[in-house]
Amino acid sequence: MPTARKEELVVELRELIERSTAVIVTDYRGLSVSAITDLRSQLRGANSEYHIAKNTLASRAAQSAGVEGLDPALSGPTALAFAFGDPAAPAKVLNEFARTSRILTIRAGLLNNKLISAEDVSTLATLEPREVLLAKVLGGFNAPIASFVGVLSASISSIAYVLQARIEQLGTTPDDSLGEAAPAVS
Numbered sequence: 001m002p003t004a005r006k007e008e009l010v011v012e013l014r015e016l017i018e019r020s021t022a023v024i025v026t027d028y029r030g031l032s033v034s035a036i037t038d039l040r041s042q043l044r045g046a047n048s049e050y051h052i053a054k055n056t057l058a059s060r061a062a063q064s065a066g067v068e069g070l071d072p073a074l075s076g077p078t079a080l081a082f083a084f085g086d087p088a089a090p091a092k093v094l095n096e097f098a099r100t101s102r103i104l105t106i107r108a109g110l111l112n113n114k115l116i117s118a119e120d121v122s123t124l125a126t127l128e129p130r131e132v133l134l135a136k137v138l139g140g141f142n143a144p145i146a147s148f149v150g151v152l153s154a155s156i157s158s159i160a161y162v163l164q165a166r167i168e169q170l171g172t173t174p175d176d177s178l179g180e181a182a183p184a185v186s
Helices: 003-019 033-045 055-064 088-101 118-126 130-170 174-179
Strands: 022-027 048-053 078-083 105-111 114-117
Touching (some): 003 048, 003 055, 003 078, 022 088, 033 048, 033 088, 048 055, 078 088, 088 118, 105 118, 114 118
Antiparallel strands (some): 022 078, 022 105
């Protein structure tokens, strides 16, 4: 491959690394072309791209993007999955594909340009979608407020019950006290 083309590929990979929310490094050894095509299709549905890359070019791209420590994961046949939305989405697709195919291997990943292990990628795959996690956090913020409102409404209803009991104890009804005319003032 001519040097100019290699430089273009390094620039393309660096831009993909910089644009992505996560990068997952995989070993695709043993996968057929049709299996890789199927995997790419699944990853596109998860707002991700899957690129086969030469290790030296991927290493140069990572270094120029400011990512350190990726070199140990770049050995043998390497493909990179780039996430452009929820970082857990491609992790789920790759984790499921690796489990069913028993051929694909997840080596490592980058999350916010920080190196994570293959185990961390598997953990990322078990996370719920971002929207669900945000809903749970907001629900956690809402719970104390709802409890406070419940306490306030319970106090108000308790006061109403006490007043009603006092009225019944005196033997008058609220309507009786309202119906009496006030004494005339002369």
